[in-house]
Amino acid sequence: MLELRHVTKRYSGIAVVNDVSFTARAGEVTGYLGPNGSGKSTTLKMITGLIEPSEGEILVNGEPVERDWVAHRQRFGYVPEEPQLYPHLTGAEYLEMVGRLRGLDPGQLAEKIIRLLRLFGLEGDRHVAIASYSKGMRQKILLSAALLHNPQLVFLDEPFSGLDVNSALVVRGVIQALAREGRAVLLSSHELEVVEKVCSRVVILHKGRVVADDSISALQSLMSLPTLEEIFTQLAVEQDTEGVVRQILDVMAL
């Protein structure tokens, strides 16, 4: 179980993540939502150790992660928002490198790699350099790399970005299956329809603060709104979207 307690991150005095507390339980998919710049990716980077929090604690199974950082790294799989990969490596080579760095047995690793690539439809391109991959292909490699070592915690930041419909369905199914098998999954995504189908709970962030942390059904009932999109718009969207659309058309006509 992942728990954040009063986690804050400041840059030059400005809190981009402000006193965030929530829990991602095993066996659940927790959605982590918010507009662009609300602090979602920053939170995930703090959880994975890429960034240090200014304040607060991050705990896994009640233990602060900084006590045994090595053990924490072994427990989670992470798909970042930007599909940054080494372009000179092939898909298979990248996965092999990640697997070796995680200490996986070489024989089992090879088997895992080929099967994952096959399942994601990348088997034919496994020996091609990542520089030639489309965005969707890179996303699949990232997902494969995150799942190679059978992690207990899975953190996904915009995992559906660039995926075609088939692949998105597969990923959705994988996310649900991971939760069913007792893993804690933290999913950050703008695809509210998918989040609504996949997640049992959502945490909504607005300007770095948590503005909602409950199950979707409870939020619907509380706010009397039928869909997650409407709930999200109510809580986190300040813009008059229709007004903005009108103004864009005006600028074009200048």
Added chain:
Amino acid sequence: MIDERRQFRILYRDFLARLIDVEILATAGDPQTLYVYIVSLLAGFNAVVTFVMVMGHAGTNLNGRALLLASTGDQQFLAATTIVIVGLFAVMTWNGIFPDKRDCLVLGALPVKPRTIFLAKLAAVGTGLGVCLLAANAFTGVFYPMVSPNPTGGPLGVLRGIAAYWLTTVAAGAFAFCAVLALQGLAVLVLPYRVYQRISGAMQLATLFVLVAGYFLTPGGALVSVTAAANRDLMMQLPSYWFLGLYQQLQGPVHEVFQPLAERGLAALAVVVAISAGAYAFAYFRGMRHIVEQPDIAPSDQRGWMARLGTAVAGRLLRKPVDYAVVMFAARGLARSAHHRLMLAAYLGVAAAISLSYSKSFLFAGSRLYAPVQQHLSTSKWYQPNLELLVVGWVFLTAAVYGTRAAFETPLALRANWIFRVTMAHRPYAYFSAAKTSMYVLAALPVGILAAGGYLAIWSPGFFAAHLLLFCVGMVLLVERSMCDFRKIPFACSYSPGKGDWPMTVSFGVYGILFWFLIDVGSRIELQALGKRARYAVLFAIVLALALHARRRWRRAAEDRYARVKLDDSVMPDIAPLDLKRDGMWGVEKFLDAHELEPDIPLRRRVWSFAWKSAVAMVLILTAGTIYEEVSGRLERRGIQPVGTRVDIGGRSINVSCVGERGPTVVLESGGGGLGYAWVGIQRELAPHVRTCWYDRAGHGWSDPGPSPRDAEASARDLRALVKQGAMPAPLVLAGASWGGVIGRVYAGNYPEDVAGMVLVDSSHVDEEERIKPWPEILQRGVTALAYFMWRTGLMRFFTGDDDPGPPLPGLTAGEWSTLNSFGVRGVVEFTKIPYNASLLQARHSRRLKGKPVVVLTAGMPRKGARNPVEARRDMAQQKKWIESQKQLLRISDRARQVVVNSWHCIQCVAPETIVQAVRDVLADVRGGADLTAIGTARR
């Protein structure tokens, strides 16, 4: 309304900024800084060349056509240098000249005509080329025509010279640039874009190597007789000579040889311009659409046989998972990143240039072109251990290790480094060890294997094994030392701001020169050690100790509890506590990054620690050396019996050997540090005709040491004492070699009544006009003390003595030769006791030998060992000056003559018969009154 001129200006500025492949030379490089740096480097180099050329021309009494013809060496050098500089510029702009996919995608969708893009690119390329030519000839373009003007003379001659210079320079530069462009253009035209993309990097590296190799292998114009018919065919093949011909033709032809060269150059220029222009135009007007359609980087299968083989071998050998991951990551990065490959290629290119420079003697031995200077080339044989090939191996090893180290420091896809952070579940030591393993696998071992194969193929097993052992230990030393401060994963660390832009900085040049010097000296030491067990053992022990120390140092740094794997270049320690930036580090680790934040050890303690460790090491080395010298000396002298008679000259003895009965007495005086016994062969030749004596000066051979100073006067007094004792009865014919000639002159000047005649065998001598001063006594004593110290501690034997003495001198038996060599380096120590300058002055001021016959034998050849024809020519020129200077010795007597001998300084070694003949000539005169007044110079 589209303004084409404005579009042209915008595109021109953008293309100019992107002309040099900045991604290759500096990951975060600022183009403007890079251009300024390159221009400064070229102009600085040209300034040095200008200075050397101007100084070389100063004082010449040639002018007009003669000067123009005599300066072909300089002109060829300037043409060759322009060609290679512009060629390298073309290699650096390889990816910036032809349209790439980015240009096509961005510009193709905009309302810009292909004509505008083409002209803007052409203008940018032309500007770059022009700036490069200007910078590379900034000073020679003005000053060279002034010192070597057109034969017309006057201001008009200078102006015409400047015009000819720049026309030739532009033509040569255009030829080089368009040749590279033509090569690239043909590849773009002929090959599918994907294939071209795949081999483009290899073509770039191959072109770089061909340019560098061609520059160093082309025989210089200073060595080639351009007017000789035998050389014409070769000159017609060499581009730098074509433009030499063009320059000469533009200056007003002074010889028929230049016209065909100039014509060849212009024809070649026309061909490459036509090909490159055609390919260039096609690429822009027809090719852009095709480029867009092609995938950016060829989605090729990376399962080449080499990749599969490498993976299989790595899987077997690299058992630790981190080792495998990091080594394969580094190997693939190096193999597939043009950026890093070119960086490594730059280092290897320099190594290749140095190697070619050393190996030229092997390449040109027997060459028709170098026929006039063949006899002055080094006599090293490639199939025996030699300095040249030793240097080649060490240079390539050093370049591979430090080039790979530089490549490891250069980031590759920084933003993808997050994967290393999130998988960092091992101790930092594991990553440092893996990085070092990468260095062994990718750099050191491949060079080692190639070197082993090469040396095994050409040298005997014994020498091969000895060198390979030392090479392996040296390899360990280099790798451990180079990786000691490397706390990163290869290619996976950023630069601090301002630290990344160092493509080929001055520091690279300084370290390069230092390494070159160390390799040269080290190779000479190794060469002396190969084949001699004791010396080899000492050398091996020293290198092994250094390697083990380097390894220990690496281990200590890698296991340090504060050590962390750097993925970002760390903050300065005095800024970190201010906590301005709290990214990138977790918890307490942020303040404990590597060596910057180690506990501060007081300076005094560090100095003391270094001092006592150095003192202990020094004592151990000197003790070992003293034992080595003592044992070696005893082994040498084992079984050697003294030759001669010890004559008491008052409190000490001098060893003398005389054979023969008939007078006068020929006294054979040895050179500096030499033993009288070396004359035994010549003594044997002369003894049937005349009493012939040799003796050991004080402190040499079997004689007792004498009181200091041991100047020429002191030695002359000892000789006089021997004469007075009757050991060598007067009258004397003195035959003094080298330093012995100085003693002979002083003796003859002080005791002319004893001397009937003299033979000076390449006697030491100083010009009458030269102002020399005796050394201060304290300096003399200091040098002697140092020499004595080096002798007794074995250092002198290690560095200079114990060379393979080779075959016996002419006239000596093997036993006599062995006896001669049994005295080791003691003679060198005794020589340092001589106040050399003071003694030369004594000789200069000595009285003349009026009416007495004197033969001055002068060495006509320099000693062999020139490493290249340039050195050989210089040595020959110096020898000619020496021959001229020795004519001054003819003033010793009105009956003196000079004989120039076809030998180097040791005439006794090469042509002892000339000494015997000279002595006989003097004897004949002394006995029979033969006329030796035919003053002049004869050559034997």
